Amino acid sequence: MQTVSSTRPKARVRHTCDCCVRAIHPGETYGRWFFVDGGDTWVWKECAHCTAFIGLYDLSESHGGEGYDRDSVSDAAQDLPNYNLGPLSVRHAAQYLMGWTTRLGTLLPIPESGVSDAGD
Numbered sequence: 146m147q148t149v150s151s152t153r154p155k156a157r158v159r160h161t162c163d164c165c166v167r168a169i170h171p172g173e174t175y176g177r178w179f180f181v182d183g184g185d186t187w188v189w190k191e192c193a194h195c196t197a198f199i200g201l202y203d204l205s206e207s208h209g210g211e212g213y214d215r216d217s218v219s220d221a222a223q224d225l226p227n228y229n230l231g232p233l234s235v236r237h238a239a240q241y242l243m244g245w246t247t248r249l250g251t252l253l254p255i256p257e258s259g260v261s262d263a264g265d
């Protein structure tokens with residue numbers, strides 16, 4: 146698998162995050178990767194929330210360094226509470242599984258590390 150391009154465009158139309166399946170709304174910055182593998186090509190679009198989440202918890206390595214897909218990130222998010230990384234990690238995992246939106250559809254803030262307010 147080869148990455149042909151990796152960009153961070155601002156959405157002009159509505160896209161769907163390939164990682165959490167939420168809508169990426171016009172005006173949001175998202176990640177866009179173009180891959181080639183043999184004769185196959187595909188585009189992976191990822192919301193800024195998922196990119197931050199995957200980076201915070203090294204979830205891209207959760208698949209033996211072969212990259213990740215929706216299933217591997219979803220599995221990793223469900224496993225995350227078992228790693229005792231603190232309540233913030235549990236909250237982030239739950240937010241990922243909710244597609245980064247509240248039940249009323251409000252977009253949540255992009256996940257950040259809570260190092261300064263961990264309190265332990």
Ligand SMILES: [Zn+2]
Binds near residue numbers: 165193
């Ligand atoms: Zn996403």
